[in-house]
Amino acid sequence: MNRIVKFIFGLLEKILILAESLLGVRFILRFLNASSGAEVVRLFYSLTDFLIVPFEGIFHEVIIFGGVVDTVILSTGVAYALIFFILKKIFVR
DSSP states (O other): OHHHHHHHHHHHHHHHHHHHHHHHHHHHHHHTTOOTTSHHHHHHHHHHHHHHGGGTTSSOOEEETTEEEOHHHHHHHHHHHHHHHHHHHHHOO
């Protein structure tokens, strides 16, 4: 049973790394005010929209040096990592 749990959390960790990477790209695109008319920007936004939906409206965007610091993206990344590590602490021994 323990091997199965470790396998599942190993897989979840890889998914978390992928999700955090996509969120990181989205954060950079938003900060640099990338045009949402560009296909690659629309692709990253569509790939990550479902990740940030539960956190929309919690915080407001902040403008720093002309760039948008999207606190929703930041809180999403922190929340998913925190949830993963708490669950891992509970189930993996």
